[in-house]
Amino acid sequence: MKVQILSFLILISFNLKAQINFDKYFIDKSMRFDYNIGGNKNETKVFYNKIKEEPFWGGSTKNLIDTFNFGDFRIQVFDKKSNKLIYSRGYSNLYYEWIDTEEAKQTSRSFYESVTFPFPKNTILLKIEMRNKNLVFKTLFEKEINPNSISIIKDKQIKYKTQKLHYSEEHHKKLDIVIIPDGYTKEELNKFHKDSKRFIKYFFEVEPFKSNKDKVNFWAVDAFSEESGTDIPGDTIWKNTVINTHFYTFGWERYLTTQDIEELRNIAAYVPYDQIYILVNTAKYGGGGIYNYYNLCSADHKQSGRVFTHEFGHAFAALGDEYDYGYNKAEDIYNMNVELWQANITNLVDFDSKWKDLIKKDTPIPTPDSLIYKNKVGVFEGAGYVKKKIYRPAYDCKMRSNNTDNFCPVCYRTVFKMLMFYSE
Ligand SMILES: [Zn+2]
Known part of the structure; x- marks a missing residue:
């Protein structure tokens, strides 16, 4: 004691x-x-x-x-x-x-x-x-x-209106998420507001956000686009949109991103923010999330509610993907002599630094990929895009599939710690 x-x-x-x-x-x-x-x-x-x-x-x-x-x-x-x-x-x-x-x-x-x-x-x-x-x-x-240098640009942003969609006051002590529309025309801004509110509702259905609504602010900037939709290069669809989002990033059809970081940051700066979420006006399945960089999600696909928080797991808490593509050679992707830095995947090089403290004594390591262990924290093989030698904490998790609404206990713990870090 x-x-x-x-x-x-x-x-x-x-x-x-x-x-x-x-x-x-x-x-x-x-x-x-x-x-x-x-x-x-x-x-x-x-x-x-x-x-x-x-x-x-x-x-x-x-x-x-x-x-x-x-x-x-x-x-x-x-x-x-x-x-x-x-x-x-x-x-x-x-x-x-x-x-x-x-x-x-x-x-x-x-x-x-x-x-x-x-x-x-x-x-x-x-x-x-x-x-x-x-x-x-x-x-x-x-x-x-030198902060007094005359070369520091001080232009003010004055083109767009802003909205407080969920407001818990004092932005320094809250996690501030700015939602930025892409592919919504001026006439579609009402749809953007409705879509955003729908996603905020999905967001607060997931723990630890559900129990901590008062630690989060959601803002929106009404940045409208010339055309509706987004670029789908594989179908030769090209749209003139404010943030220039597109599918087929690096050839992956569902990987939705933008490289127009300058415009994105100019628009985000209208409000206080910790995280940028780009809502893309399309029904095509896809999204993206990169740690402390940005999140993207398509607005109108039936799975988008779950994709929204999965991508946020990447961008907010640096969580790794817990799925694999059936690929066998972990060595091609990871240095197998040092532990991975993501909180929710491991190559067992330094497992003590990961989630060993959450594993019950009678759970075998590695843990068989069987429904018997569905609700246990374990060490399940197959994660981080590879089938062998990279392990995940749970049978299923929001970072593995769209079949569950929940983060596994390891992902939950990481997201919770991050939420506390941003809200004090
Ligand atoms: Zn997880």
């Missing part, structure tokens, strides 16, 4: 020490750093594009340092004078997915990208880091930024 109390006290003092006094280092608005990330299978480079001042900081003013260690990339912001780390955040991106494609073996390509952090009072050093093959973060790029 004494040991427990002691470790609890140490944990509290560590947390106090680890986090940063917001008012000492920051002003209550955002700095946005835009860049191009480019390269190929063998090398990656970052090229500075522009810096913008944005009117809101949607994030926590308490939890400024990332305590999760998720994502393929990370930004770190240091106060220049004291060399103190004052902000950090992990994220992933479309570029990192592209470097696993056949195209990345043949050619180099760049993607526009953007990171935001609270607006610093004094000169900072910004570092952008990427994990190496052993999943250790290495610095890709660094730049000193």
Whole structure:
């Protein structure tokens, strides 16, 4: 008991020490750093594009340092004078997915990208880091930024109206999700509002959101498109839409994404936000979610309610997919000598750091893929796109299939911790 109390006290003092006094280092608005990330299978480079001042900081003013260690990339912001780390955040991106494609073996390509952090009072050093093959973060790029520089763009966004669709007040202490429409014309904005409310209803049917409605704000920006729908390149359908979303990303029919990050971020900046959700006006099945990057979901497919929270699992809590494509060679996708960074998939290299604490003594490891273990936390083989040597925590989960409304206990725990991180 004494040991427990002691470790609890140490944990509290560590947390106090680890986090940063917001008012000492920051002003209550955002700095946005835009860049191009480019390269190929063998090398990656970052090229500075522009810096913008944005009117809101949607994030926590308490939890400024990332305590999760998720994502393929990370930004770190240091106060220049004291060399103190004052902000950090992990994220992933479309570029990192592209470097696993056949195209990345043949050619180099760049993607526009953007990171935001609270607006610093004094000169900072910004570092952008990427994990190496052993999943250790290495610095890709660094730049000193003087917040008083006249080169920082201060344009205000004034074209679109905004809506509070579910409002629990005080955005610093809430998870703020901005819903952005794509492929809704001006005449279809009413449909956008109705669709958004329908998805918010689906969202709050899923735990841990269901029991924590008061920790979430949903915002919308009425950004309308010239044409209705979205691009479906495989059917030679091309639509002029505000965010330029499209199916067939990297050749995958149902993979719905956009590369128009500059316009997306300009629109998101109308409101305070932690997460961007793009609702695409189409009935075609599909979606996408990338950690601290963006979420997308098609509005009118009958499975979209479940897709909506599955994608949010990726973009909000960095959860991995728990399904496989029947592929057998884990070594082709993962370094099998180091543990995976996603909370809900493992190669058993360091399982103690994963969900071992949630497994009952009588549950076999690995756990047979049988209905007997349907409601147990275990170590089920087949996850992260491969059939062998990558394991998941449950027989079924929202991150595995559309057959369930629930996150498995491991995914639930991760989403819950993240929700608390953004709402204090
Ligand atoms: Zn799960």
